[in-house]
Amino acid sequence: MADLKRILEAVDCELDRSLERLFGLLRIASISTDPAHATDCRRAADWVAADLADLGFEVGVRETGGHPVVLAKHLDGNRRHVLFYGHYDVQPVDPLDLWETAPFEPRITTGRDGIQHIVARGACDDKGQLMTFIEACRAYKIATGTLPLGVSVLIEGEEEMGSKHLPAFVGAFRDELAADVALVCDTGMWNRTTPAITMSLRxxxxxxxxxxxxxxxxxxxxxxxxxxxxxxxxxxxxxxxxxxxxxxxxxxxxxxxEELPADVKAEYAKISPSAESFLSTAGLKESAGERDRLLIEQISTRxxxxxxxxxxxxxxxxxxxxxxxxxxxxxxxxxxxxxxxxxxxxxxxxxxxxxxxxxxxxxxxxHKGSPAVSLPYDHPLLTSACRALEDEWGNPAVRVGSGGSIPIIGDFKRLLGLDSLLIGFGLDDDRVHSPNEKYNLASFHKGIRSWVRVLHALSQ
Structure with a gap:
């Protein structure tokens, strides 16, 4: 626990420099769907690779049929090994005239509520999120000189265009990608102060x-x-x-x-929003889903x-x-x-x-179909991860399902036999894929601290 305290202190002391590094990545216009930005995508891959190399990772920028993949590994003997996944590519910025400032000139703003936000394309999806993990690894290296377990990092550049070439890459390099569990930071919090682990993707x-x-x-x-x-x-x-x-x-x-486990159903009954509160931002108030289901079930697990x-x-x-x-x-x-x-x-x-x-x-x-993927509710690492998140945020982590799809998570299970812990720090109002995309400064800072705690918990 003394080591954990020192590592968390390193996160806090390093925050300004962590933001400088994030801003450096955010300035790269790595729009994967636009051929005019192919060079920017490679620049982003090279940037991530160089940053991981500085932390002592063995790094390679690997070619695919499209944008390159960054594959890095930090070995630690026979201890538990995790595979972290993220993506450096971003969505197009159109319509440009709706941005308050240039989308690839990151800045920090303060809202009327006093909350600070990082504003830029990719701030949340997914550059800010993936950097929470990399900065957690950096804090470990600063405080202890090593990482608490084996870590591989897989960062792709085509998530925003369907990860077309990634499944073939994963299949071809399955031996290099071997791990005990995959960690993914491309999801969100339950709310601004309550962490969440996404248990399923439709x-x-x-x-x-x-x-x-x-x-x-x-x-x-x-x-x-x-x-x-x-x-x-x-x-x-x-x-x-x-x-x-x-x-x-x-x-x-x-x-x-299948039906949800009884304890999860009871947990959902406590946190499920009303149809009117959830739909109000869309100008609606009555659910059109299955009448005998909670709204949280309708939008995530049904x-x-x-x-x-x-x-x-x-x-x-x-x-x-x-x-x-x-x-x-x-x-x-x-x-x-x-x-x-x-x-x-x-x-x-x-x-x-x-x-x-x-x-x-x-x-x-x-068109192509993909099956749902889910983490077993009795997964042996789930309790440790939930406890680690609660220690950081002060509120129990909510186990939620996501209504969306991340196809590569299914490929990890199918090709590598890996379950995935989906832990993200985005918020519903982060304007992902929209003009003026943001990432709360607290999401970035406490996200780094959260990964420190999760890595510590998984290493025990």
Missing amino acids: GLVYEEVRVRAASHDLHSGLFGGAAQNPVHVLSSIIAAIHDDNGRITIPGFYDGV PTCDVNGIWGGYTGPGTKTIIPAEASAKVSFRLVGDQDPDKVREAFQAFVRARVPADCAVDFIS
Whole structure:
């Protein structure tokens, strides 16, 4: 414990220099989706690699079919070994005119509530987050000269464009990436003073469906009442997906969906927001999800189906009285538990085909699917991590599910056999992917201290 105190003191003493280093990384416009910034992405990779090398890591900037990956390792004999994952790439900054200052000129601002924020593109997602871990390692080296356990660091440059080349990289270098557990800092807090460990990430299935009838658009005055209308047909099918209680009616859809453990359900009942408070920022107040579920379940641990777009027929100005020849929709499913993406896709297509009437045809465009991933609630390292976070923040860490998806977490499990502890310090109001992205100064400072405590706990 004496060592832990000295390490935390090193974090506090080093904070100004930690911010200088973070600002240096934030100034690099590493927008992965824009080919014009390919050089910036490589600069960011080189910057991270150099910083890790200064800490005594054995570092390599590895090539992929796209932007490079930084792979670093700090060995510590036969002790427990962790693999930390983050990404140096950022989202585009458009619309630029909505930024209060230049997005790659980081600054610290103070809000009306007195809270200080780091403002820049990537401040939260994910440069500020990944630097909390690197700075925790630095504090260890300053105070003790070493790290408390073996650490590998994997920092990619294509997360914001789907991590297209990372699974192949992980598969090719699985021996170098061997570890006992993965640590990921790309998630958030429950609130400004309550830490969280993300226990699950929902999977995804994305389908496009097109219903076709007549060989061409028809005059509604001549054919109306007799010819099939694909917009009507598709709308009817979509309406049938949910029953009056918000439950999805596709046969077999809930296969692999399990109930939450009783203690977790009780914990959720205490912290679940009301529908009105959660939806108020969107101008809504009533939940459209399963009526017998807490709102926190609806948005994180229950599967969903949403129509992301629907179109057909004439949508221009004025009138055009036709029966359209076809109608289309884009539909996404968020998956949980052991739901099989392929089986969900097949079930959806069968559900649609069974409702397409004579004189109509249907076809589908299937996009990549990914299963849900979850950390077992009885994972042996979970209690240690939760206790470490509580020691830093003064509030018990909440175990939450995330409604989103981070596909590489599933690849870690599938290719490396690794469970992942997802511990992040972002907040809901950090404007991630939006103009004026921010990261609370306390999230950065206490995030570093939190990782010090987590590494200490995992080393015991």
